Amino acid sequence: MIPEKLARKAEEFVDSGAFFTELAAMVAYATESSRPEGRLAIEAYLDEFLTPALTALGCEVTRYENPDPAAGPFLIGTRVESPDLPTVLVYGHADVVEGQAGRWSEGRDPWTLTAEGDRWYGRGAADNKGQHLVNLAALRLLLADQGSLGFNLTFLLESGEEIGSPGFAEFAAAHRELLRADVLVASDGPRLDATTPTLFLGARGGLGLQLTADLRPDAYHSGNWGGLLRNPATTLAGAIATLVDGHGRIRVPELLPPAIPPEVREALAGVTVAASPGDPVPDEGWGEPELSAAERLYAWNTLEVLALGAADAERPVNAIPGSARAVLQLRYVVGTDADQAADAVARHLAAHGYPMVDVQVLGSFAASRTPLDDPWVRWTKTTLEEVTGGPIAVLPNIGGSLPNAVFTDVLGLPTLWLPHSYPGCLQHAPDEHLLVQIAREGLVLAAGLFHALGRPPADRPLPTHA
Structure with missing residues (x-):
């Protein structure tokens, strides 16, 4: 269970406008990895924003060149509190897709974070700057509240995810010791829907x-x-x-x-997709007729x-x-x-x-997933349910693609993805936005998860990882 004081500080960080202000500064960097000029913005974003943010967490920060010249560098922050403590690897990506200026509604500028009702519009607000800000802020709040994290931290940011993560697998293979950890905790992609906190384990x-x-x-x-x-x-x-x-x-x-494994079918039983207001209605008679909508999206x-x-x-x-x-x-x-x-x-x-x-x-x-019966999955689901006081949807993978295989297949890690967006966020399109209530709830969830990783309950110790 997350300490009440820490949960209040997480909510206040969003309610006070501090989260919006910080995210606005991040969105202002036009970090388009598909454009040559975006590479300059990526360099500036890494140097001017992310390096100070990681340094403030007590990390030693190093930039590494990409073995593939098609993509930009990697930034890694490491904080070692004790060799005896577990290590948590956190991942995010600094790049965004093209801003598509001139195509946003109401004359919005993709590089200016705009608040309208319960939505914050801007390129990268949901994919992925808003999401890695949730994790940065949660770690910062935990450190300020407790004086330590209670685990060792490796925070990895890549700058080419939107163009297929070129060079990432090669980089990870060459730096296995640097990236050695007990578990990956990352945030990208959407929740099941806007109102359902979600944990997913991989990607199609x-x-x-x-x-x-x-x-x-x-x-x-x-x-x-x-x-x-x-x-x-x-x-x-x-x-x-x-x-x-x-x-x-x-x-x-x-x-x-191959046929859908029984454990995957069981995990998706009762899962409803396209349940958020404004979502398109799935078409009847489209796709494999014997499968449910959730099975067609997540298991086929x-x-x-x-x-x-x-x-x-x-x-x-x-x-x-x-x-x-x-x-x-x-x-x-x-x-x-x-x-x-x-x-x-x-x-x-x-x-x-x-x-x-x-x-x-x-x-x-590549497609990849952590097995549903992995001890880290059970531990994390129980922890998040205690933090939120309600159910957590656990998906075997999301429908989209992420470089999850780098972590499972190259580094051999269990992968836990706690997303802070939703399917209707319009990522990769004009009017991309982050929902305020998801940012608020997500920050509490992330702070609670990191707190439990550093101070696990006596009756629920951390799983071991060979």
Whole structure:
């Protein structure tokens, strides 16, 4: 149970406006990892904001260059209170997606945090600056209240998560001793919904595929050549329909996961998705019909068409286009052989009469999760339920992708993700926002969890980690 004084200080930090002020300073850095100018903002953010914030926690702070020049550096703060104490690894990412200025409602500037009702609008407010601020503030409040954390801290921030975390796995493998810990505690992605505190244990993987039907360099008159020349757009539409049908069901066996494990099915029983006001209503008859909505989102694979085009749909002409292109994305769970997915798609298309469609991989995130029966999961669920006084949703993984595999597969850590956002936060889109009530509750939850990690109850000692 979190000390009442610490819980009040956490709530006051949000209610007083101090959290908003600090987050506004963070949002003002246009840390877009996909833009060259964003790299300069990332450097400034690491040097001017995050380094002082970690130093204030008594951390020794070091910046490490990324082994992949496609992404920016890593920042690590370490605070060692005693070699005999457990070590908690905390993770966040300093980068954001493109600001998309000019597309936000009411003339909002993505780099100016704007308070409207119960929402704080700004790029990075939810993904991920608001979330790593919750953890920084919780640690700061605990240190001020108790005089020590009660555990050793390693706080890791990367600056390329939004472009696929290039170099992260290589960096972790080369710095295993530096990142050695008992458990990962991190915050990213959404809760189950706006009102349900959530603990998730991993992430679905993501694999980007580009399909191209490049049949000829020129377009030809549809009246003179229609019926004689293969239409690349028609070809590509037919090819895609053999991969995923018009009802969202995957038709390539190699792209499907193994059967849902009983423990995962049990964890998702009764879980309701899309339950927040303003969420779109899930479509009836879409996806695998025998699965619940929660199983389709958290325990199954989906193949989505993200973009599809040929010629100019805004200004069509009477001509058969020469080429067509589509970008697809496979979201997949643990157990899927994603390394063979592109070859499987190419073989499938050839077998169905579409050998002229080229298949290329655009990038990927690995799927991973900590087992639901891991002792750290049970310990943390019980701790968080004591802090909040209510139930905690435990998800095997979120539907999206995160570099969780770096922690589970490279570093061998149990991973506990305590998110402080919700599915309707519009991350990656105009009008991204953080809900005030989630920031307030999240700070209490984070402070309570860190307090219990440093001062576990006598009847619930910390799990051991080999």
